[in-house]
Amino acid sequence: MPSVISRRPALRAVSLSCLLALQAMGQAAGAETNPYYLGVGAGLTHVSNLYRLGEASPHSSDWVGSASLRAGVDQTFGRQRLVLDAALRQQRYRHNSALNNSGYSLSGGYSWEAFEKLSGTLGGSASRSLAAFNPGDRPSVVERNEQHNEQLNAQVRYGLGGAWQVEGGAGWLRERYSLASYRPYNYRQHSSNLGLNYRPRPGLRLGLSGRMTRGSYYERVVAGSIGEDLDRKELGLALDWEPGGASSYNARLGHARTTYGASAGNNVSGLTASLQWNWQPSTKLRLSSQLARDAGLDSSSMLSGLVRTENNRSSTSLRFSLDYELSAKIALNAALLNTRRELRYTSNLGQAIEGHDSNRVLTLGASWTPWRNTQLGCQYSHEQRSSASTQFSLPYSANAFGCSAQLMLR
Structure with missing residues (x-):
């Protein structure tokens, strides 16, 4: 089963409205015959609990302003397609100026088809953003901590004749942090x-697929030596079904095992599974729901709710999303994500500490497109975490409300 790595910035609630509008801009650009696009955007958001602190700590509310510039190309030629996208972002805080930052994201993809039976994709991305202040299972900080992510992926498919097809690929990624305590x-x-x-x-x-992953926390000190290596092996079955009409289904079932070189107490294996239902009864309404369960390294990131952490024993997530076009120019959206994690940490002395936490994220948004190249949007989000043990994951709640405006030339 595919391995998913979360690259979510700390101020996800702050930038949600801008990101949604930028996605809509990119989709509009892809629908135009002109493959090139250039966009600018600005937004203002109020956050009630900037540092994601617990109830016993003073909350830090702030106003956050953002400005963005985006450019890209989506070009199809023959049986090939090239997609490139680049974005720059500036964030400024009214009361917490030490967090002022500039970020970027770069992504590209190339799909090709040499013959009727042979095809493939090549993609990569790089980004810089603020890391989560209170991600759970890592130090909670109130300093600027920039997260850098890079990844490359390649996939090749070959038809064996009839209805059969074989595919294979490889990937690489790296995550880095600027703060010394996060090294x-x-x-x-x-x-x-x-x-x-x-x-x-x-x-x-x-589908039947297998995946092998070799990872390393290359600056971690474990048992007097530098570096903690891990191996993850996954085997899974997949079903994608579009029976016709308004519904489509995606199901996954498999088993994964993660082993660590120096911290054998963190080894974990178990069931991985997901079931997703998409329903679009009309061009105006789209509904989606997904139930997922995973074990080990990637359990917290299956539904892009939390950061990846090696102390997850298992995770169960439930997600709902709704998109509704109220008119040709007004669209509404809502999403709810609830995740429960089972956690265990084993110290260098062999002492095991166990616990669990639950995370909930609710978002409500609306967008207005008064002209073809202009979009205005507002969004509200609520985040809440409860934890059975504060040794691993600090509870908190946070609200954010913001609006943004974007203009795109194509």
Whole structure:
């Protein structure tokens, strides 16, 4: 089953409205015959609990202003497609100026088809943003901590004849932090995967795949030596089904095992599974729901709710999302994500500490497109975490409300 790594910035509630509008701009650009686009945006958001502190700590509320510049190209030629996107962002805080920062994101993808049976994709991305202040299972900080992410992925598919297809690929990623206390969490990994697909008819795919991942916390000190290596092996079945009409289904079932070189007490294995239902009864309404369960390294990031952490024993997540076009120019959206994690930390002395936490994120948004190249949007978000043990994960709640405006030329 595919391994998902979360790269979510700390101020996710602050930038949600800007990100949603930028996504809509990119989708609009792809629909135009002109492959090039250039956009600018600005937003203002109020955050009730900037540092994601617990109830016993004083909350830090602030106003955050942001400005962004985005450019890209989405070009199709023959059986090939090239997509490039670059964005720059500035964030300024009214009362916490030490957090003022500039960030960026770069991404690109190339898909190709050499023959009827042979095709593939190549992609990569790089970004810089603020890391989470209170991610859970890592130090809670109130300083500027920049997170750098880079990754590369390649995938090749070959038709074996009839309804059968084999595919394989490789990937690489790296995560780095600027704060000295977060250097033990600097991480890199490379992975490879191989799978077999069966497509008996359009709208139906059955798949069997395996993935091997080798990772390293290369600056962590464990048992007197530098570096903590890990290996993860996954084997899974997949079903993608579009029966016709308004619904489509995606199901995954598999098993994963993660082993550590120096901290054997953190080894974990277990069931990985997900079931997703998408429903679009009309062009105006779209509903999606997903229930997922994972074990080990990637359990917190399956639904992009939390950071990746090696102390997750298992995670169960439930997500709902709704998009509704009220008119040709007004759109509404809502989403709810609830995640429960089972955690365990094993110290260098072999002492095991266990616990769990629950995280909930609710977002409500609206956008207005008065003209073809202009979009205005507002969004409210609420985050809440409860924890059975503050040794691993500090509870908090936070609210944010912001509005943004974007203009795109194409």
